[in-house]
Amino acid sequence: MAAAERDGPGSARRPPVTDAGERLALNGMGSFEWDLGSGTVALDAAAMAVFDLEPDEYDGTAEGAALRVRPEDAARLRETIARVLAEDGQTFGAYFTVHRRDGGDQWTHTTGRVVRDDDGQALRIAGIVRDAAAELAHATLLRKLEAARAQQTTIVQRTTEALSRAVTVDDVTAALTGAGALERLGADGLALGLVEGGTMKIIALSGESLEILSERRFTRMDGSLPLSHAVLTKQARFVTSLRDLGEEFPLLADYLNRIRFDAAAYLPLIAQAKAIGGLVLFYRRREEFSPEERNLCLGLAGIVAQSLQRALLFDQEREFATGLQAAMLPRRIPEISGGEIAVRYHAAWSGREVGGDWYDVIALPRNRVGIVVGDVQGHDTHAAAIMGQLRIALRAYAGEGHPPSTVLARASRFLAELDTERFATCMYAQVDLETGGVRAVRAGHLGPLIRHTDGRTGWPNVRGGLPLGLASAFGQEEFPETQLDLVPGETLVLCTDGLVEEPGTTITAGMDALAHAVRSGPQEAGALADHLSDRLWERWGSGDDVALLVLRRAPDPGTHRAPRIHQYVHQADPEGLSEARYALRQALRDWGVPELADDVEVAAGELLVNALLHTDGGAVLTMEVLPEPVRRIRLWVKDRSSVWPRRRSPGEAATTGRGLLLVDALATRWGVESRGDGKAVWCEFDAGGAPASAG
Secondary structure, X not given: OOHHHHHOOOHHHOOOOOOHHHHHHHOOEEEEEEEOOOOEEEEOHHHHHHOOOOHHHOOOEHHHHOOOEOHHHHHHHHHHHHHHHHOOOOEEEXXXXXXXXXXXXXEEEEEEEEEEOOOOOEEEEEEEEEEOHHHHHHHHHHHHHHHHHHHHHHHHHHHHHHHHOOOOHHHHHHHHHOOOHHHHHOOOEEEEEEEEOOEEXXXXXXXXXXXXXXXXXXXXXXXXXXXXXXXXXXXXXXXXXXXXXXXXOHHHHHHHOOOOOOEEEEEEEEEOOEEEEEEXXXXXXXXXXXXXXXXXXXXXXXXXXXHHHHHHHHHHHHHHHHHHHHHHOOOOOOOOOOEEEEEEEEOOOOOXXXXXEEEEEEEEOXXXXXXXXXXXXXXXXXXXXXXHHHHHHHHHHHHOOOOHHHHHHHHHHHHHHOOOOOOEEEEEXXXXXXXXEEEEEEEEOOOOEEEOOOOOEEOOOOOEEOOEOHHHHOOOOOOOOEEEEOOOOOEEEEEOHHHOOOOOOOHHHHHHHHHHHHHOOOOOHHHHHHHHHHHHHHHHOOOOOEEEEEEEEOOOOEOOOOEEEEEEXXXXXXXXXXXXXHHHHHHHHHOOOHHHHHHHHHHHHHHHHHHHHHOOOOEXXXXXXXXXXXXXXXXXXXXXXXXXXXXXXXXXXXXXXXXXXXXHHHOOEEXXXXXXXXXEEEEEEEOOOOOOOXX
């Protein structure tokens, strides 16, 4: 009879019977029992195997059981058990290392339970031990994976954060190649290329030895190089041995021996299903790309592609905006005689938005020139369109020969009739470069800044009216003129408010900064315009458009035999008189006649004070050497009043009226001449036979 029949029905399906010890052994576990009274420790066969002990070498004690346990782990295990016993604990668990006889280390885990009597006295400890090597290996692998994921997350976050601030293509390349960029990407080298037509243009390289790739900054998109191949196929390629690429891509073979990298990821940059470029990440000492690392590289390529597409769109919009703005501004500035003019325009970095800032230079009859800067309200194409129309209208009114006040009144009416809600501010001046006369008007705009020949700067009080458009809407088309004098060598600076307005500060602070920059800048108009652009546009940032115009009247030093100086003294300038006296004394010293300084200073002071007190405006002081027929010093003080001075005979108690008496006493001769819309009072001093010098 078969065994199944002898054992009865169903006996063939009954599993074999195992005891508890066998079940533990099947799971790699062994049991122990520690008699705390006698100090003996009973280990079953499975436990002996875990401890790697042979029966003939085990003495049945706790010390014997720990024969192959590393001493530091044994000490820590004893401390754990002692603490559980002292604190009336019930269970404990611990990891320790068993140094096996084959020389390997085995992570081991034990779990024990304390058995106590009714009084709580510990009698024995029963528990299990098991080989935990596989468990800890798995845990270690998990920790490594978690660390790798954390690192990858950090790489993505830091790269995303850096590129989120990138606006232009230059910003993107700076974020990918700047300080700490490679570390942020987790790579050792980088190459970034853009697709332009049928070529690949390398726009960024970073990493040791990669500069040699700049020799192939432009390559055809024919798949002859691994990056262009990845872009054409839209498939990333991960290479763990760059040397192997030489056979497939012969054009790259010459560079492979000079590139100090072992592996690379060639990644197409795809945005909206279109390959716009390629990214190469180079690595050292990398033998493989895990699935996680491949996904990281693909994720970085996606981030870079989106940032690059955004930047390309922005650059295209900026090119459109600046092109539109440039089309609205004058194509060229007319050449002038008797001075020099420089203009600069700075567009705000605000995408496709354009502003209404403008400048213009208008050639007028009789060697006069009209200069203007203005700003139409708003930052959009509508503002730019209005600006273009208003600039042309103002130029036409000025070219018709109207006075400045009439030019702005008609321009205001023109803007109001455009049926737009926009208004415009404007500063316009007609400058006579032969005489230095300036007729200035203002429509809600910042006034001009003047740099004098001695380096001082000032903001003359130019009266103004309402902004263009608003003036006509409110029926107040009055733009009073202010007459200024620009002596030879002086500079006039006009600008829009973007040059003096800084976020978080007052416009006064910006005006002070502009004045300081003008004082410290070079003399030539073009060089000064560049100086202001470099100093102030960088400081203020790029939040607003800026139009800048610099006009300098040509200096008039005279000749070697007949040198000449000019000085303008403003009516409200307390430093003007002292500066003028210093300039006279210095010039007389340079011309070799310092002995005349005291007399000339007194005479000049009297004539200047007389002009400033009795006329409406400032005065122009000129001192020159007249070499023929007898060498002499002539002093001129020109003002805008047509009333001639009278020499009076004041009484003993009078406090005024002695000015011309002093001049008559000190000078060899003096007189008055009509000059344009004013007069000039002059006096001469005999310079003897001293040689003339221009200093």
